[in-house]
Amino acid sequence: MPVDLVREEPLSIRVAGKPYAVIMRTPGDEIAHAAGFCLSEGLVDTPSDFGSLAFCDGSDTNVVAVTLTSSRRQIVAGHLDRRGYISQTSCGICGKTVVDELSQQLTPPLPRPAPDFGETVGALLSLFSLQTLRDKTRATHGAALYSSGLELLAVAEDVGRHNALDKAIGRLFLDNLLDRASVLLLSSRISYELVQKSARAGIGHIFSISRPTSLALELSRSLNITIGCLSPGDGLYIFDQQDCTYKAG
Secondary structure, eight states, X not given: OOOOOOOOEEEEEEETTEEEEEEEEOSSOHHHHHHHHHHHHTSOSSGGGEEEEEESSXXXXXXXXXXXXXXXXXXXXXXXXXXXXXXXXXXXXXXXXHHHHHHHHOOOOOOOOOOOHHHHHHHHHTGGGGOHXXXXXXXXXXXXXXXXTOOEEEEEEESXXXXXXXXXXXXXXXXXXXXXXXXXXXXXXXXXXHHHHHHHTTOXXXXXXXXXXXXXHHHHHHTTOEEEEEETTTEEEEEOSSSEEEEOO
């Protein structure tokens, strides 16, 4: 009996005519993916910072070419030379160094009302129902963006949890709707990279099915971002600025 398998292919993102990154991802939503990635990397702050954003030759969906406006190119010239904030492997870098470095480069999201925790639990428990690829393959991560009132704004899935978030962010970013997003729900654990991407997108509340890493919690506290995860009995663990407190859903 045939078994559905998720596709995984490389996506090359070229910036200003030069190779910038190669990402292993699930094909689909390449333009949104590249837009969200560029925002997360700090290459752009607004959609108007793009000069162009398109497939490299019009048909190869595995290569996206990005150009920046001349003014933006000058602002991020040093960043392009460094190619990224820090090593994602963080080999030889202590947690405090990572947090201090990222905190200096990121702006805390604007304060917004916290979502209803009971409704958040329900949304987390129904997250898999939004993942059509996971239903077929059992192999994708999901990221869903909501307003403070838990209105679903965008959802994406991918073999990579970072990719899923970049795709969801990129859709709203290109449509100039990202300022409505306040809550992020994840099927994966919350790692420091996902907190970093959320801060760049102005998202102040992150909830996941799995627990966060210690470094993600440290970074979220430095940026005043609330994170939480499902707890036994269909409740929520909320990790505040001081301690871990349990709040039932």
